[in-house]
Amino acid sequence: MCEVTKGNLAAFRYLFDNNFADLCNYLLLYLHNQALAEEIALDIFTYIWEKREFIQLKSSFRGFLFAAARNRAVNEYRKEQKKIISSLNVEDFSFFHSVSSQELLEKEELNQLICNAVERLPEKSRNIYRMAWEDGLPQKEIAVRLGLSAKTVENHVGIALRKLRESLRPYYEQIFLLVLFFLFF
Secondary structure, three states, X not given: OHHHHOOOHHHHHHHXXXXXXXXXXXXXXXXXXXXXXXXXXXXXXXXXXXXXXXXXXXXXXXXXXXXXXXXHHHHHHHHHHHHHHHHOOHHHOXXXXXXXXXXXXXXXXXXXXXXXXXXXXXXXXHHHHHHHHHOOOOHHHHXXXXXXXXXXHHHHHHHHHHHHHHHHHHHHHHHHHHHHHHHHO
């Protein structure tokens, strides 16, 4: 990978030739779609070439490659789920018609509780949390943007999640129902 970082196209080609088929097969386990698996594998290699100067490997190149593939497969799955949910016709759900104004008010209050819990996070953890969870940025990209190490970003995400769990624990059941409500309505 060191040679790739320097812009050595032959080294990149070697990595591509020796990993592309395995990466496609790995993605196929998640996606069950050969064309999509190949497209995402190509996207990952394109990303690696374009960001080669900024990529810092914690372990092996293959480990990095397969972690990226897993993350992309999960993102693709989430995107497909959102498409399915957004295509549902809201009028088909009798539950939606039975939601009282009191229940909607409670959902609004829960949403506000979550927003308040995020606001109470330490500033750096709050900013990193928002970049990771609300903006959907990978931790490595956050690290590059903020000039921090990937481990520091990972620590701040952990702090944010731990503090949110602590402050929202009494509301887990209501939050679960709120998430279901937003997913389907």
